[in-house]
Amino acid sequence: VQLQASGGGLVQPGGSLRLSCAGSGRALTNYIMGWFRQAPGKEREFVAAISRNGGSTDHDDSVKGRFTVSRDKAKNTVYLQMNGLNPEDTAVYFCAASLVVWGSRRESSHYIYWGQGTLVTVSS
DSSP, rough: OEEOOOOOOOOOOOOOEEEEEEESSSSSGSEEEEEEEEOOTTEEEEEEEEEESSSSSEOOTTTTTEEEEEEEETTTTEEEOOOOOGGOEEEEEEEEEESGGGGGOGGGGEEEEEEEEEEEEEEO
C-alpha cells in the first residue's frame, strides 16, 4: 500500500488543521493506522492511532482533547483533525500502516508502510 499525507502548513497558535492520509494499492481497512510526528532534533513520537474498523482510537496524552483521528472507508483515507494547536505541535507528521495487533499500536517499529510526511508549523 502507498500512503500520501497532506494538509500541513503554517498556522497561528490556537488554530486548526486537518491532515489527510490517502491510501492506494490496498484498502486501509486492512491496517491499524497511526499518526506520528517528529520535531527538529527530537525522536519520532506517537500521536494517534485508529483500529481497522474505526471502532477504537488512541491519542497520546499530549494531544488528547485537541486532536482526533478518524477514517473514511469509502475514500480510503485517514484523517487527523488538530485543534488548539500550539508551537510544541510543530513537527513533520507521518501516517503509517500496521498489520500487528492493537496492543502494539504505539510502537513505530510495528508500522510497515509510511507516508512521506507533511510539515506542520505553529507560529505567530
